[in-house]
Amino acid sequence: MRLFAVLAFFALAGYTVYLDITVRDKLEGSRWAIPSHIYSRPLDIFPGMVITRPELVGELKQLGYRAVAHPDSPGTFAQSKYRVRIYLRGFTFWDGSSEPRIIDLRIEGNVVTALHDAHGNPSDSARLEPRLFGSISPGHHEDRALVRLEDVPQDLVHALLAVEDRAFYKHFGIDPRGLARAMWANLSAGGVVQGGSTLTQQLAKNFFLTQERTIQRKLTEMLMALLLELHYEKDEILEAYINEVYLGQSGNRAIHGFGLASLFYFARPLDELNLSELALLTALVKGASYYNPFRSPERAKTRRNLVLGNMVELGYVDSTAAAEARKAPLGVTRKGRYSSTEHPAYLDFVRLQLRRDYQEDGLRKAGLHIITALDPRIQGVVEKSVGQRLSAIEKQKNLPEGSLQSAVLVVRTDNGEVVALAGGRAPRFAGFNRALEAERPVGSLIKPLVFLAALERGYSLASMLDDGPLVVEQAGAPVWKPQNYDGTSHGSVRLIDALSYSYNIATARLGLEIGIDRVVRLLRRLGLNREVSGYPSFSLGAVNLTPLEMTQMYLAFASGGFLIPLRTTRSVLNQDMQPLARYPLSLEQVIEGEQMTVLNAGLQSVVAKGTARSLNTRFPPNLKLAGKTGTTNGYRDSWFAGYGGNYLAVVWVGRDDNKPTGLTGASGAMQIWGDIMKEVHIQPVDLPAPASIEYVQIDQYGQLATGCSGAQTLPFVPGTMPDRYASCASVKKRRDKSAKKQSWLEKLFDTNRK
Template sequence: MAKVKAKREVNKAKPYRFPWIKVVIVLTVLLGAWLIYLDAVIRDKFEGRRWQLPAQVYAQPMELYPGQTLALARFTSGLDQLGYARVSRVQAPGEFSVSGSGVDVHVRSFRFPEEAQKAGRYQLTFSGQTLTGIRQNQSEVDWLRLDPMRIAGIYPNSGEDRVLVSLQDVPKTLTDTLIAVEDRGFYTHWGVSPLAIARAFWVNIRSGSVVQGGSTLTQQLVKNFFLSDQQTLGRKLNEAFMSLLLEVHYAKEEILETYLNEVFLAQAGRRAIHGFEQGSLHFFGKSVSDLTADQIALLVGMVKGPSFYEPRRNPERAMSRRNLVLDVMADQGILKDDDASALKKRSLGVVKVGQSSANRYPGFLALVRKQLAEDYSADVLRSDGLKIFTTLDPMVQDSAEEAMVQTTASLAKSSPKNNELQGAMIVTSHANGEVVAMISDRNPRFSGFNRALEAKRQIGSLIKPVIAVTALQSGKATLASRLNDTSFKLLFDNGKEWQPANYDGLEHGQVLLNSALAHSYNLAFARLGIDLGVADVLSTLGYLGVDDLPEAYPATMLGAVNLTPLQVTQVYQNLLGGGFAVPIRTIRAVSRADGSQVARYPYRTQQVLSPEVAYLLQHALVSVAREGTARSIYSRFSSDVVLGGKTGTTNDNRDSWFVGFDGRFLVTTWLGRDDNGVTSLTGSSGALKVWADVLARVGPESWQPVKPESVEWAYVEEETGNLSREGCPGVVALPFIAGTEPQDKSGCLSVDSGIEAIRSWWQGVFE
């Protein structure tokens, strides 16, 4: 009994062993631990790297100077491409107007690797095909550079696209407007605003659903940064605690700057546009520092519903929202009432999507990525916010694309054999090896197999200049050397025979080297190559830039060598460099997100030929266009423009090549089928047409190399290769390294010599 009683007493005492105070202590400890955890989360994120920043890839900037070959229409087309707005009166960066032969343009600011360029207004004048003057504030300017076009990004797996901006570079109008619209108590609250929450709570209770948020900017930042979109009590509590903690640790300015870079503003395909700088570039094609008040109003207005107010898809909603924000700006004294009213009448001013669209030039970008991969890891490219300054010239690229698309479409219709025609093209600035355009597919937007980089195809007659250079460099030949263009047969030890033939099936007897190259005579060049030594010719190919040399066979001398268009470009680039090899480049410089330079990819050169030999060979390539297999080019251009190049055709017209050049660009074009099938095209009836079309679009300039001092021109009788003189029949003018001119004289020159001798004799008599 006593036991039972005692037990009862124990039972009665139990409630007193769990007092509320203990519960409170436990909860407090748990809460404290939770707060410590949240605090660690916040500090870890804020003090580490806050975002993975994609690498931004830029085209080369448009560089302008008086005297430059640039037509007004071409310039304004470039401005359109850059997303500059054509207006009647220029007021802000990113705008231009045209009147007569002049353009008034307000250039946007941009941070180049070597200097920060401020926004500024310039007046440009044009005359015909020439930019004649640049003025700023009534003063002449020597040169001007526009901000470069962003052509791609290399994104983190999250797909977030973001360009960081510091608070000091954000216009005060923007921050004032953002605070006025989203969180008027920002500078006074502690991260949460009980008054705002109470107001939102009341509105939501009355409406029966969540229609208004009471979140401060700090809370919005916390939600975007750390939490999900779930509307649960637990998430809201975490948000409130983390906001308070954020405010304890960090200054208002730092929180605001982080918000400005974090906020989500749009979805563009797989890219999520975050932050006001990237939003500004995405919608207005310019930096946030160059925005006008109405553009600021639109961007700030979009924070409430980036998809709902997306101005390209929903322009009316966006306009209405922008005007509402402009009213708020006027109410809060950020704008004058009159200004706000005037700004409401403006259009949205959103640029076309293409300006900052992702990976518009997949062929070129594949080469950029390949070159970047040599120096940077994929992780660094996706997360360090590098700025990659490339060599792409968007105007040339667009011309090349139009030429490729239109010409291949036309050629495909010309024969059933061309139905599956494919193509690739590389355009370089031959003076410095910069790739200014590149196409890897007949459809330039296709980003699959990159034919320009990876398609190894037989090069056919493109090998002939390499044979010619080997001959000229050896000192055994000049352009006037007579080659034997007659049939021959080689018998191999295994009993097999090799018997080359000319494309026209004819033999042309004794021909000058210059003429044999111009007309691409196979027999003459096969003989020359074999005489020189196939290994020697391949060695030349090696120092002209080909690393993976093929086996040495006689057929190699007719172009049985598989090279990619990129390799072909490198070889011809080196042939055009006046004897100096220049590596092909796609990148000029790389800088960090803050603009400081990481690396530069400078011009480098290495002598591989004597300048004299290079000059001679270049003349032979000009002869190809003047009188040889590429002479059809002069059906499109006046003969006073000097052009050069070389056609290449392989067996059964499986490959149509043309490598052409003018004073500025070297263009390598390949056409053929991926299955190596037969087409109806030779080098001149296929690839040459694409080059001609590119040239017509970009405007040809004459090729005018500087003549080395030790090169002399002489007249040579084409039939015999003997020295002759101007005016004699059947002569051509050819360059020679001094002292290598033909020794034998033509009959015409002998007559002249005789006359001169008689004249001297008569003079002697009379004197």
């Protein structure tokens, strides 16, 4: 018997030592595997900025700013017809911190016409903090945003003490009176109805133990609580508790800690919550699912009011304040709240790019703050446009509901930042990401590459191409007879027309003349980083590429001939908001300015009068938009890639089962493209032509036609102008005069350019 007692003592002692090591290891080491948090771009505000008042207010609401009569604390704003007054929150950016401050904007139409500080002094610029929109979390799907006790509102601490552990600052980890009270209640009820656990015990349970209710687990929990109290101050325990406690569920991600719960339920940081809101969060500690304010608002309100009642009882708040808080609505919001399932497609790309520099494990656990280029407003526009337009097309074409899919990328033309991305029509669905992964035949979207290769070989927009029937014998493969979309041949056509109207035969023949290998090499030069096969049909887009790859290619056109790697991430800060890494802008000229100017004119012609001309009903011609439609065999894929001065967007529409959609590039993808571009304040294409470019009037037969009616002015690389004259042209003199006139205009244009 004595031996048994000795053995039991040693076993208990050993177990206690083991628990002690476990407890200290957890609290002194990295307590939690903190997920990396992903933010949108911050918004620079400055006089001259293009934004409407509703758009700015939309940004503020997404960030959880509250509309008030007089902004008097960070995270509030007021608006009138032309003015928006904002009390900005502070934020730590890669290049320094900004303190909370008031700004006053005047917005007329869609332009910020004045910016002042709180005292009415003019201000150069201000910055709206980025918005947390996602996280890369550990495998067990726990998500949290740490807060320090000193930043936690006193009302929250009081609320917690009032309902969870009144004797917290008095007991030693276990509260015998509370325990006795709970036991009595349980015995009376004939089951477990009351916990009686202290906050310390709850922390021990959450940290180390399962939810099962056994005597053994309870004893272990008590032992651990004693050990916690032995080693740590009360405030340290309380801070750990505030960051640990489970407070809700977002998809398959568990919301832990009050810091993240505040963003999840109210879309605002914890230090901005009022008494009623803090009481509600405290109410959730007892059962985040049972008291879920979205699903069971009445139940949540009752519990919240009970919290408030306890606070009054203990003198933490006066009855007037509590009565006011009881009257308040729950205040939870779905709009703008933090949700891990927001923009998962964009998150995929962030992750993909960061994986080059960070181990997946590091991303999941290191608590990094990742600032991306995501523009929440444009992302919202993309998601809405895709959903609405696909549904409308399905109805119009009698296609099964939900059968169409889409992928969209929107990027800045000057720096390659991806501002929005859709991987499918369900924006919250984190599945197959078509933007990054769907390798589809690209059809005519590839054609500009063939024409660019030709321009680099001395062709011009006025070069005449043969669009007559073509038969290509291929060793070991069937004879290839490319056909035009309308089933007819167009004889001899200008290169610009072959591009504008997307003539297949002329393009196929041109591809063969200049060499398919050359075209494939050009695609590599413009950013494709994998091998593709160069069959003769490559010129017509018989090659499977992803929307991402097409975007990289078209960015070279939209940027004026520069290869700019597509980027999602701007910078990475560590858990303490210290700069860790930056993803700088880089570029490389891959197309000479002269050829680029000529190709750009061709792509503008596609919109002005070619296959994308219906865009002219939606956009004014002075935008000089450029783009290209793409349709594949049997109408299986509908593509459009197009750009203005500031944004390029590439859109794909098709079906996952590869069945025909009945859509051309113009009737499918281009419609979504138009919906998006209408909402992004698109600017005119303004890629200055090199001084060497000559502008000459040309007729429809590719002849010099200065002074002829109906002649079209086209840009030419020196030495590529046609040498044939139209009969109506007044020969050389007028040609020279025309060239001179153009260069004078060009000069005038340039004097105003910085």
